[in-house]
Amino acid sequence: MxxxxxxxxxxxxxxxxxxxxxxxxxxxxxxxxxxxxxxxFTLPAPPFDLPMLPSPSGNWTVMVGIGGEYTPDFVGSKNGRFLPIPIFTIRRAGSIDQFRGPRDSASIALLDVGNFRAGPAFKYVSSRKSDRYAELTGLGDVKAAYELGGFVEYYPVDWLRLRSELRQGLGGHTGAVADVSADVIVPLIQRLTVSAGPRFTWKSTKATAPYFGVDAVQAAASGLPLYDARGGAHSVGFGSQISYRINPQWEVHAYVEYEKLLGDAADSPLVKLRGSSNQTTVGLGASYSFDFRIR
Structure with a gap:
């Protein structure tokens, strides 16, 4: 080569x-x-569309009113007093007329889809003054509490409402509170409706201790034994209401609610020695509904 x-x-x-x-x-x-x-990467399509909250613009129906109820002096008391009770709800105009139970918090149904509603909820818990009632002598004051949270309610059938609320306390207590209720709603005659159903309440330790616990200072001042109140199942009960719609705007109602304290609330020396675990509330109220528009 x-x-x-x-x-x-x-x-x-x-x-x-x-x-x-x-x-x-x-x-x-x-x-x-x-x-x-x-x-x-190519992600698979979601199996369903995520629901979006509707725009707040449009027509809304507001229900405002005032009621009065004879209720225990404080939770766990064996004596009662008369108190004014405000009524406030908001719903989409044109939606199904909203049933309201006497234990419901003030609420706004931002999500209103057929037989399901959800939105924010608010409840005011009045202060407890130790100098007003002999049973509270030495226990000190508990400031007013503001409970902020939300609610969901569902109608599996037209005559049954299931409702749950979860709220967080600010002020007098800083714990969590959950309310669950069911109401069977029966129209007796035109405009006259009767409802009734069970109730259940759960409270965390921070929502229970300020009202039912007894620390060393309080024990020395009140004569009650030391007691470390913990959270858990707070009460079970039953309520009934009768309401009459005078016209599309005005409605009047009367109700009775019974509550049986449970757990550490019922075992508190304040309740056992000076109060009662049986709590009954009787009330009357009237409400007025009107529409307004948000642009």
């Missing part, structure tokens, strides 16, 4: 290596471009 042939062979081999190298470089350069042209 001549030197010329060997040179030609080396040139051919070098050309092949150069071609392969250029091809590899071309592939590397092309990869980012291809990657930028499409996503790295």
């Amino acid at each position: 001549t030197y010329l042939d060997e040179a030609a062979l080396r040139l051919t081999a070098n050309a092949r290596r150069t071609t392969a190298l250029l091809a590899a470089l071309g592939t590397i350069i092309a990869l980012p471009q291809a990657a930028s042209a499409q996503t790295a």
